[in-house]
């Protein structure tokens with residue numbers, strides 16, 4: 001695997017990072033995490049433990065309480081170039097009265113100046129998410145699962161290096177889930193991007209993860225899929 005060859009630079013590095021909203025109350029401490037191109041990392045743990053906060057911290061929306069955070073080669077407070085980081089939040093933040101196409105093109109705007117190129121990328125991402133027939137529909141007319149697919153298409157249209165996805169598989173039926181997961185996994189492997197997913201369903205988490213981080217009681221217990229010992233020190 002690329003991460004073991006040491007030839008690739010990590011897309012994400014966390015060193016002794018504490019996260020939370022109040023400096024006197026750390027929600028989670030991550031001693032050490034490196035995520036390499038082509039990797040899928042899943043963050044699991046009970047509700048309210050700080051999983052979304054961890055993604056929001058990596059996305060630069062919440063400041064870490066302490067520690068060193070490097071995203072796409074940029075050490076915080078420096079932020080990565082626009083378009084490198086794609087974020088699918090738990091609360092999607094779609095423009096409800098606007099069409100699927102409009103929402104996805106907004107995503108493609110990050111880092112792409114040419115309108116034509118944005119349209120091409122958006123069309124492709126909408127197709128990948130199986131939403132071509134819905135592209136002129138306003139968001140408010142779509143189901144929860146369809147809206148989540150729009151948010152995923154919005155991020156793919158951006159062609160990011162690092163994707164942060166917060167429960168992006170919820171509200172999908174089994175068949176749609178498999179195709180969305182397939183499409184995003186293919187993107188990650190083919191583009192040498194990396195994916196960090198928050199997933200509350202532990203069996204789903206294990207199925208998709210190269211690395212699984214289980215947050216419990218503010219500590220992170222890492223497991224690497226496929227290793228004999230299951231538990232490793234990071």
Ligand SMILES: Nc1ncnc2c1ncn2[C@@H]1O[C@H](COP(=O)(O)OP(=O)(O)O)[C@@H](O)[C@H]1O
Nearest residue numbers: 021027045046047048049050051052053054198
């Ligand atoms: N903006 C905020 N300000 C202060 N506390 C918050 C904020 N957002 C979430 N929290 C609190 O932080 C904790 C972790 O929340 P969250 O990261 O959303 O958990 P999870 O995603 O694991 O369910 C919760 O106790 C939540 O109430």
Ligand SMILES: [Mg+2]
Nearest residue numbers: 051052053090
């Ligand atoms: Mg959450």
